[in-house]
Each structure stands twice: as C-alpha cells, then as structure tokens.
Amino acid sequence: MLKNSEFVNKLRNSGLRPTKQRLKICEVLFNRDKTFHFTINDLAKNISENFNEKISLATIYNTVHAFKDKGYLKEITISSDKSYFDTNITKHHHFYDEDTNLLIDCNDNEIGKVNIKNNITGKKISSVEVLVRVASDTQNQN
Amino acid sequence: MLKNSEFVNKLRNSGLRPTKQRLKICEVLFNRDKTFHFTINDLAKNISENFNEKISLATIYNTVHAFKDKGYLKEITISSDKSYFDTNITKHHHFYDEDTNLLIDCNDNEIGKVNIKNNITGKKISSVEVLVRVASDTQNQN
DNA sequence: AATTTATATTATAATCGTTCTAAACTGTTG
C-alpha cells in the first residue's frame, strides 16, 4: 500500500499537479497487490461505488490518458469496441478469456519469447504483443 | 481473377443471397492478387470511387460482418479507434507500420511459432495473434 | 409466369463511447 505522499511525488515528478481527483484515481489504480485490467467504464463505476464524491467522466478520461502518456498505464487492444488499460507496464503478453471478458497477464512461464526473424527494412520495433484468446470447449471458435 | 459466377456460388453455399451489392463487394475484396487490409471507410471509399452506383453504408457494414461471420474475412484489432479487416483468413501475424498506418502480413519467415507453454486450465485456445508495431527510428516509442 | 414469402437494401434516426468547449475552480509561484 503506497502512501498518499508517494502519489503526490509521483505526479509532481512527471509534471502533473496532484489534484484530489488524480490522487483518488491513483489510489484505485495503484493501491493493489495484483495488476489491474480495466476499461474506463470499470474505473468510473469503481470510483462512484467506493467514494461519495464523484469524478467527472471527462476527468477520468483525461487522467487515464495522462497516466498512459506518462507511462504509468499501458493500453491493451482486444477488440474495436473495448479499450482496456493495464497497470502492469512491463513487457508482457495476455490471455483473453472470451467467456468472462477478462484479461490475464502472461509471463515467460506461459509464453516464450517471440522469434522475429525479419523485421521491415528501415523500421524499428516499438512493441511486440501476443494475444491468446481462450474459451471453454463448448464455445464457438474462429 | 474470379468470375462472377464463382462469387454467386460462394455466397449461395454459405446461405447468403447473391445480390448485386454483395457481388460488387466480392469483386472489390477478392479479385486481387494480394491480401487486402481495409477499414469500412476504405472499402466505402473504394466502391464510391470505382463504380457509378453507390452502396449504402449500412449495407457495407452488414456485408462485411456477414463475410466475417462466414469466415471470408478476419478482423484485426490494432487500436480501439481503428477496425481493420483482412482478406487473408489463414493463421498469420502482422506488422503494423505506425508511420503509414499500414498492416503487413507475416509468414513463418518473419515470425516463428509462438510457444505457449501453459494455457489456462479448462480453456481451449481460439486464436493466437502477434502484432509487431514498427516505426522509423526517429519516431516516439513506448 | 404470377403470387407469396423471406431476405436484403436503403436513408435516416438513434446510440454509444469518446473528445471538445468554455466557464468555474484549484494548485503553485512570487
């Protein structure tokens, strides 16, 4: 559990003013043992359920994007209609459970290094992402 | 180059009536040497530029989704604000050029098999997708 | 070939997630 003052420093160090809305969002996102995978909607719901004061939806969008730009969150693209964010900012891959719509982080015990034999000439690799979609046996597959 | 009658059969065989709109879309999508990566917008633009008669946007959406459901197209998710479709329906991975916003198909010469060591218990893998984002050296990276 | 039925197309409206706007507010600096 991080203290409030640590969030204040974190924000200040990246040029973001430590407003009470941002600190509240920090609490929700980063005061956790496990990685948190969420959509904007999840986060907004979480905040409105757990706190009396509400934060405007625009502020939630702004803050999540600011945190992403500062590298405190990663965006994970699963489908065009769902944008997930991940508090785990290390390089890693994901399982996506199509039954529950939950994301699960992978480490090297689950997915080995991706072997990129030839890259596009003149280009630099900015990221490598593996998404493994899983579903129970009875589900449709494509 | 496939003949019109082949598209008629293709559509009939999958329970889709071969309407003139669907046949036109088949022409645009499948009468090609190379894989076609497109957004709905790309497709709509292509049709309106190359033909006199126009197809309603709703029909383009319906048709693309019908073709996807029948397995004639694959949807590739790059980011939450862009939905790409791919006429290459074999298992393959992609490079995404962040400078040009173009998708490039990979084969086994570029990306080796992904080694999934442990899957989620009780679940079946429905797909494995690798997306390698590339950009020129001068670009920002994350 | 005419009739019936089911399916598809169309223009337009509705919806949904996200971004924009401009006014009010707050944190920081001097």
Next chain:
DNA sequence: CAACAGTTTAGAACGATTATAATATAAATT
C-alpha cells in the same frame, strides 16, 4: 495574497456503428 497556469466540470459535439421501418429484390410456391 495576487496572479497565472493548469485542472475540473457539465454538457454539447462528434464519429463510428447499429437500429428502424419502408421499399425492393431473390427465391420458393402455385
């Protein structure tokens, strides 16, 4: 504490996608 830049807010605007319901077309039936 005054001044300023940055932030929050509610609500409007936006853009992509989906729904609607009237019209049109393809296929099946007579």
